[in-house]
Amino acid sequence: xxxxxxxxxxxxxLLSGCQSAYYSAMEQVGIHKREILVDRVExxxxxxxxxxxxxxxxxxxxxxxxxxxxxxxESVYNDMQSxxxxxxxxxxxxxxxxxxxxxxxxxxxxxxQDELQQYSSNKLRRQSAQSLQQTQARYEALHSRLKKAxxxxxxxxxxxxxxxxFLKHNLNARAIGSLKGEFGGIKRDIERLLSEMQRSIxxxxxxxxxMQQ
Numbered sequence: 058x059x060x061x062x063x064x065x066x067x068x069x070x071l072l073s074g075c076q077s078a079y080y081s082a083m084e085q086v087g088i089h090k091r092e093i094l095v096d097r098v099e100x101x102x103x104x105x106x107x108x109x110x111x112x113x114x115x116x117x118x119x120x121x122x123x124x125x126x127x128x129x130x131e132s133v134y135n136d137m138q139s140x141x142x143x144x145x146x147x148x149x150x151x152x153x154x155x156x157x158x159x160x161x162x163x164x165x166x167x168x169x170q171d172e173l174q175q176y177s178s179n180k181l182r183r184q185s186a187q188s189l190q191q192t193q194a195r196y197e198a199l200h201s202r203l204k205k206a207x208x209x210x211x212x213x214x215x216x217x218x219x220x221x222x223f224l225k226h227n228l229n230a231r232a233i234g235s236l237k238g239e240f241g242g243i244k245r246d247i248e249r250l251l252s253e254m255q256r257s258i259x260x261x262x263x264x265x266x267x268m269q270q
């Protein structure tokens with residue numbers, strides 16, 4: 058029965074778009090904002106891991122294009138377009154997950170701040186306020202990493218799209234030669250993106266560990 062209730066609760070944001078109703082319903086089945094935040098950070102971490110793999114695949118596909126030595130150029134283009142599409146979808150998923158993290162974090166900290174006024178014990182209020190500040194500081198450090206990694210995805214996607222479009226309308230050896238000059242810059246940008254995403258993943262791991270202590 059609890060699983061059925063939980064399944065219904067999980068569908069609430071999709072059905073109503075009302076986050077407050079969603080959080081309230083989750084609390085009724087024993088799942089609080091703190092746990093939701095941890096879960097969403099874990100989901101974002103997984104999305105970033107998937108995105109890393111897609112960008113690596115896109116780079117490898119681009120490498121195959123610039124090293125093209127014969128065969129069906131249209132097939133090469135189709136593979137490059139597919140690699141770009143997969144990277145774009147993975148990047149969108151990362152951004153969606155980051156927004157979900159931001160939503161629950163804001164709700165958690167607002168609730169926590171409001172509830173400080175409900176303490177009758179000054180000692181416990183101070184301890185809770187200190188814990189809130191520490192958690193907010195950890196979150197801000199994580200959020201900064203998430204947004205920095207996210208900001209590096211769009212320039213890479215834009216470059217991949219430009220080169221994919223160029224190949225689409227110029228399926229010839231001269232086009233391949235032109236793309237060779239672009240490969241080094243894209244490779245460098247993707248490597249920087251992967252490094253930033255890895256730092257973001259490490260920050261997520263640290264945040265999750267701290268929240269679970």
